[in-house]
Amino acid sequence: MVTKSWLYDATIYIYALSLLFYFSDFVGPNRSAKRMGTGLLSFVWILQTVYLVVNLVWHDRSTAFSMFETLFMLSWLLVTVSLVVNRFFRIELFVFIVNVIGFTVLALNFFSNPKVSPTLASWNINDEVLFIHISFSLASYVAFVVAAVFSGMYLFLHRQLKEKKWTKLMQRLPSLDKTDYYSFVSVVIGTPLLLFGMSLGVVWISLQHDLTLFFDPKVINSWFVLLAYIFYLFQRLLLKTPGYKLALWNLAAFFIMALNFVFANFYSSFHQWS
Structure with a gap:
């Protein structure tokens, strides 16, 4: 078995x-x-x-x-x-x-x-669903952290170049194009991973036979996180939004994701870690 x-x-x-x-x-x-x-x-x-x-x-x-x-x-x-x-x-x-x-x-x-x-x-089957759910979710969070770091680097470089300030630190950082691209790739990796994790979260809630869990603050916020990153991709691929605005939105999406940890510990009924 x-x-x-x-x-x-x-x-x-x-x-x-x-x-x-x-x-x-x-x-x-x-x-x-x-x-x-x-x-x-x-x-x-x-x-x-x-x-x-x-x-x-x-x-x-x-x-x-x-x-x-x-x-x-x-x-x-x-x-x-x-x-x-x-x-x-x-x-x-x-x-x-x-x-x-x-x-x-x-x-x-x-x-x-x-x-x-x-x-x-x-070890029961619900634990196994949670294990895979958490694995995908954590992997997506890692990708989003990487994306946020590159977006922060992009904003720093953009400001330094706009003010015409040249420093040794700038020479050690990737170009604007590369930081924008690396951030984009990280979001491309993280978004489907979060989607898979949430799909398994839906499976777990279904197995609990408690539909009220769908309205848990962290569950609802997770949908906002997913939509925020989907909108980032929409802006980049279809609206051709400039890199500076994309970096700002990426950091905003990361902030929404960070709220998940607050919801988890203080407001969620079943995502509490401490």
């Missing part, structure tokens, strides 16, 4: 990694990222197909399909459709959105099934 659990976890992580590459290609056309995303998604499809075939072979034909089998087939079909669309129509946004839904369905299906739970007495 533990082996199966690791297989499920590996599928979830590989699925998330494939979507990370797809998101990277969507915000900035990158053939290498798209190939990696397609390859990883194809591997997820192979794992799902093998699992599905084995279950169909051993399925008791005198009984109807269980909810687990039905949802698993739904997730498999979503991956299949997305791969077909990616191959023949090349609609990257469609592929990404469909697979975010497929990822959420697969995670909810795995972690709501008691048979997926490891055999360790001190």
